[in-house]
Every structure is written in structure tokens, then in C-alpha cells.
Amino acid sequence: MSIRSIAGRRHHAAALAATVICSTIFAGPGVAQAGGAPSPSEPPALRLDWSRCIPGSPYDCATAKVPLDYNDPGGRTIELAVVRRKATDPGRRIGSLFFNPGGPGGPGSVQMPQNYESFPREVRERFDIVSWDPRGVGNSTAVNCFETPEEAAEWNAGHAAGFPVGEKERTVFIAAFKDLVRRCEQRDPQLLRHVSTAETARDLDLLRGAVGDPKLTYLGISYGTILGATYANLFPDKVRALVLDSDWDPQAWTNHASDADPRLTSFLRLGSDRSAAATLDQFLALCGAATTARCAFSAGSPQATRDKFDQLMQRLRKHPVGTSTYAGTVADVVNSLYIVHPGWTGLAGRLQDLWQGRVPAPPVFPPPPPVPNPNPYAGVEQGAAVLCSDSPNPRDPGVYHALEEASAVHAGDAGRFWTWAAEGCATWPVAANRYRGPWNKPTAHPILVVGTRYDPSTPYAAAQAMAEELADARLLTNDGHGHTALLNPSSCIQAHESRYLIDGVLPPPGTRCRQDRPPFSPPKPSGGVATGGGGMAGAVSAR
Numbered sequence: 449m450s451i452r453s454i455a456g457r458r459h460h461a462a463a464l465a466a467t468v469i470c471s472t473i474f475a476g477p478g479v480a481q482a483g484g485a486p487s488p489s490e491p492p493a494l495r496l497d498w499s500r501c502i503p504g505s506p507y508d509c510a511t512a513k514v515p516l517d518y519n520d521p522g523g524r525t526i527e528l529a530v531v532r533r534k535a536t537d538p539g540r541r542i543g544s545l546f547f548n549p550g551g552p553g554g555p556g557s558v559q560m561p562q563n564y565e566s567f568p569r570e571v572r573e574r575f576d577i578v579s580w581d582p583r584g585v586g587n588s589t590a591v592n593c594f595e596t597p598e599e600a601a602e603w604n605a606g607h608a609a610g611f612p613v614g615e616k617e618r619t620v621f622i623a624a625f626k627d628l629v630r631r632c633e634q635r636d637p638q639l640l641r642h643v644s645t646a647e648t649a650r651d652l653d654l655l656r657g658a659v660g661d662p663k664l665t666y667l668g669i670s671y672g673t674i675l676g677a678t679y680a681n682l683f684p685d686k687v688r689a690l691v692l693d694s695d696w697d698p699q700a701w702t703n704h705a706s707d708a709d710p711r712l713t714s715f716l717r718l719g720s721d722r723s724a725a726a727t728l729d730q731f732l733a734l735c736g737a738a739t740t741a742r743c744a745f746s747a748g749s750p751q752a753t754r755d756k757f758d759q760l761m762q763r764l765r766k767h768p769v770g771t772s773t774y775a776g777t778v779a780d781v782v783n784s785l786y787i788v789h790p791g792w793t794g795l796a797g798r799l800q801d802l803w804q805g806r807v808p809a810p811p812v813f814p815p816p817p818p819v820p821n822p823n824p825y826a827g828v829e830q831g832a833a834v835l836c837s838d839s840p841n842p843r844d845p846g847v848y849h850a851l852e853e854a855s856a857v858h859a860g861d862a863g864r865f866w867t868w869a870a871e872g873c874a875t876w877p878v879a880a881n882r883y884r885g886p887w888n889k890p891t892a893h894p895i896l897v898v899g900t901r902y903d904p905s906t907p908y909a910a911a912q913a914m915a916e917e918l919a920d921a922r923l924l925t926n927d928g929h930g931h932t933a934l935l936n937p938s939s940c941i942q943a944h945e946s947r948y949l950i951d952g953v954l955p956p957p958g959t960r961c962r963q964d965r966p967p968f969s970p971p972k973p974s975g976g977v978a979t980g981g982g983g984m985a986g987a988v989s990a991r
Contacts, residue, residue: 512651537573542665544656545578547560551831556582557587558586558822560579566937568943574950583643591643592829600827603628608776611864622845632829641881644881663893664690669694670696671834673693687891691896692897695898699913703717709844711842713870716867723903728862731792731795745799777802782904841870851867896944896945897914897922901926901927902928904931926961
């Protein structure tokens with residue numbers, strides 16, 4: 449997601465419960481070659497002292513101390529905030545399931561408790577569910593490039609929401625992120641050099657050892673899939689079961705491990721612009737096929753609703769409604785497509801308010817989870833420090849407008865959003881320890897890859913690419929909408945994930961599942977599955 453919008457999304461993560469893609473860069477001298485990150489020295493064993501997060505909470509918290517630099521394990525240490533919910537059937541407990549909520553920059557110490565009920569019941573029974581704030585993020589030793597919250601708020605207010613429109617806004621937008629680089633380099637340049645995905649994978653391996661598991665059981669969504677793939681290739685013999693849900697294409701993430709200045713941004717290489725446009729078209733078509741009781745923005749037919757949306761965007765370009773600008777609304781549209789229920793219904797209501805010239809009501813957020821600090825600082829620089837140090841982007845800020853216009857030809861408004869989502873990376877230094885492959889090291893056990901057909905962030909083609917890149921992986925297709933199957937439930941997906949995580953049984957090749965509730969529909973009791981052709985409602989296919 450865009451640099452600016454990701455911070456707000458994490459701050460109110462209880463509403464949509466998914467931090468998924470960010471944009472920006474940081475780091476230090478040198479780059480690991482295609483063989484991967486430099487081999488570190490052996491760090492000391494990790495100890496976790498668990499205690500209740502807060503009185504009466506079902507969650508336990510701990511603080512882990514890990515080396516800042518794995519090549520200097522005796523040097524500076526940093527802290528990782530860790531959270532755990534014990535297995536609900538301790539007599540049948542298998543071990544721990546580690547969860548990364550994406551981002552980069554998603555604070556697992558908050559988002560795992562928020563999303564705990566989304567994990568399959570059988571998995572909650574058999575595993576302790578464990579998550580953590582990755583290095584540089586949230587309640588861990590965090591990247592923070594501002595002296596005060598007021599300073600951060602002033603910086604955020606100083607440039608366009610969503611993306612810049614027009615030459616004046618583009619100039620201000622580019623200057624704002626150059627200024628952010630300057631601020632970040634003044635605060636803790638040492639930390640900025642050591643927030644790579646490879647280093648987080650090494651943290652994860654220490655955490656795995658600290659809970660006593662000989663091999664890793666893991667579920668990662670969105671950015672968490674590239675973290676999982678990195679772990680699988682740094683520690684292939686430590687893989688027990690990995691579920692990678694809504695995937696990054698590793699070659700798009702690394703720009704094919706090339707040292708050349710990339711022609712496209714990370715998200716344009718991934719295809720986020722086209723995937724978001726296709727998902728938005730689905731939103732408008734399904735809305736138009738529904739009544740206004742189900743979708744407030746419906747114009748009575750799919751084409752009429754598409755036309756209505758285009759007219760609204762044209763109006764907002766000239767006449768914002770209150771603080772709702774064209775670009776800010778496009779950002780809201782893309783982000784709101786992530787979670788079908790209740791995200792799509794709420795989005796339709798806000799678009800209808802704008803259509804009628806009303807300022808949309810602010811969303812109502814659920815109460816915070818029972819953890820010590822449910823709203824840690826989540827500035828844009830936290831996700832930026834990871835994305836931009838790991839994933840190459842064009843270094844000339846002047847090319848982004850041309851990239852925007854080219855993307856808009858085939859992806860419309862969503863193309864503008866996703867192009868500028870990575871512009872902040874243009875002026876950040878490059879990291880020392882990024883992992884660039886290989887991605888096909890044979891693992892101790894196979895990996896399960898899950899891809900959703902209409903995803904506004906990570907396209908289905910990227911899940912196909914991830915399954916092909918890994919040495920031993922099986923693709924499970926979610927014929928549905930939204931970003932991640934975890935947060936857009938399918939009983940079929942959950943059944944396959946449970947069998948895999950508990951028993952190591954992969955779904956048959958070509959298995960396809962449906963979501964439990966299509967958009968703009970009343971609740972349904974169960975989902976369905978199809979393997980090849982045909983399907984059985986609520987059943988799991990087998991061959």
C-alpha cells in the first residue's frame with residue numbers, strides 16, 4: 449500500500465485487520481550478491497520469559513534480545529516484542545505456529561490478537577499461536593525518524609494524501625520523502641542498516657529455537673510470504689510447514705537480482721496495479737448487480753455503476769468533498785478492497801456519500817486487543833525501511849510521473865496509486881544484507897502457497913510464480929476476492945490449511961476453493977471446493 453496510507457492502516461488495524469504492502473527504503477553500504485545475504489556468525493541462544501500481557505488477558509508477552517548485526521553477535525542488541533496465545537487443547541499440542549501479518553511493518557504483537565479468531569479452530573487447538581513485531585517495527589526496537597508525534601503529524605500533513613496530482617503536488621511529494629530520508633539518517637543510521645528481511649528471518653529462527661520447536665511452523669500473509677520464502681531458503685532443513693497466503697513473486701521483489709537501475713517500481717513489477725484494477729472492476733460489477741440495500745453505490749447495473757464511479761472520480765478531481773480529494777479517495781478505495789466483509793459494504797457507503805456531496809462518516813473501530821500497547825508508533829518509515837532496502841525501485845524521482853501515466857492506461861486510478869506507492873524509495877540508500885536468492889533450495893518438507901483470484905495488492909499470478917520458484921510447493925487457489933484468504937474466510941481453505949499444518953497433508957494438485965460469503969451477499973453457512981471441475985459445498989476434495 450502507499451507510504452502514507454500504510455501508517456494509518458496499521459494505527460487502526462482493528463478495523464480492516466490487514467497491513468500488507470508498503471513502500472520506501474533505507475540501509476547501508478554494499479549489497480549481497482545473488483547467492484544471498486552474507487553468512488553471519490552464530491548468535492547466542494534466545495530465552496523468552498513469558499508473562500500475561502495485561503491482567504486478565506489470554507495472551508502472554510515476552511521480550512527477545514537479538515543481535516542488531518548477525519555478523520557481530522557480541523555487539524549491540526535490539527528488542528523484539530513477542531506475543532503468544534497457548535493452544536486451546538494442550539493435551540494434543542503439536543508446537544508453535546509463528547504468524548507474520550505482512551506490511552512490511554505489520555506489528556504482530558497487535559495484529560495477531562486482533563485476528564486470532566481468523567485462524568482455523570483446529571489450528572488454535574493444536575498450536576500455540578506466536579507473533580512478534582519485526583525489527584524496526586511497532587513495539588520492538590523501532591525505526592522512528594521524528595523527535596515528537598507532533599513533528600511526525602506535521603510531516604504527514606505536508607504532502608498529498610494517496611498520491612500527488614499535478615506538478616505542484618508532485619514537487620512537494622518528492623521533496624517530503626527526500627526530507628524523510630534526511631531525518632531518518634540523523635536518528636539511528638545503524639538500525640536502518642539492519643532491518644532487512646534476511647535479518648528478520650534470522651530473528652525468526654532464534655524465536656523458533658526459543659520455543660523449543662526443532663522445525664518451523666509458520667503462516668505469513670502478503671509481505672509475510674517473502675519473509676517465509678527467505679526463511680525457507682536460508683534454513684531449508686528447518687522447515688516443518690509453511691503457509692504463504694497472498695504472495696509476492698520473488699523475482700519481482702528482487703528485480704531478478706539485477707544490479708541495474710530498475711525500469712519499474714516493486715509494485716508495478718509485481719502487477720499490483722493491474723490486480724487492483726481487476727478487483728475494483730469486480731467490486732463495481734457486483735455492486736451494480738446488487739440492490740442498493742446490499743450495495744449503497746449501485747446504479748442498477750454493472751456498467752451503470754462503473755460509469756457512476758468514473759464520473760465521481762472526475763468530479764473529485766475538480767471539487768473535493770470536504771477533505772476527501774480524488775487521490776485520497778482512490779487510496780481509500782484500494783485499501784478498502786482488502787477485506788470484503790465489512791470493507792466492501794463500508795466503501796460503497798462512503799462512495800455514495802461522496803456522490804451525494806456528503807462528507808463520509810468516519811469508520812467505527814473495534815476495541816483494542818488486550819496487550820500492553822495496542823497502538824504503537826507506526827510511521828511510514830518503518831515499512832519503508834524494509835521495502836526500500838530489500839526491493840529495488842527507480843532512483844530518479846522524475847520518472848514516476850511517466851510511470852504513473854503508463855500504468856493508468858491499463859489500470860486506471862489504481863495504477864496511479866500503486867506507482868506512487870514506491871516513490872519514497874527513489875532517494876533512500878540501499879541495504880547491506882538483502883537476500884536476492886536462490887529461491888529453490890530443497891526444503892525438509894513441502895510448502896503450501898495460497899493465492900486469491902481477485903486481490904487488490906498481490907495478484908494471483910504472483911502466487912503461481914511463488915509456487916514455481918520454490919523447490920517443493922503446492923498452490924491452493926482461492927476463487928474469491930480481497931487480500932489474503934486468512935482475513936476473507938473460506939471454510940475450504942481453512943480445512944486444507946489445517947490438514948497441512950497438523951498432519952502435513954497437501955491438497956491435491958489443482959484444488960480450488962470458494963469463499964464462504966461472496967461480496968454483497970447475506971451470510972452463508974459454509975464454503976465449497978472444486979478440484980479440476982466440479983465441487984462439493986463445505987467439503988474438502990481428495991484424490
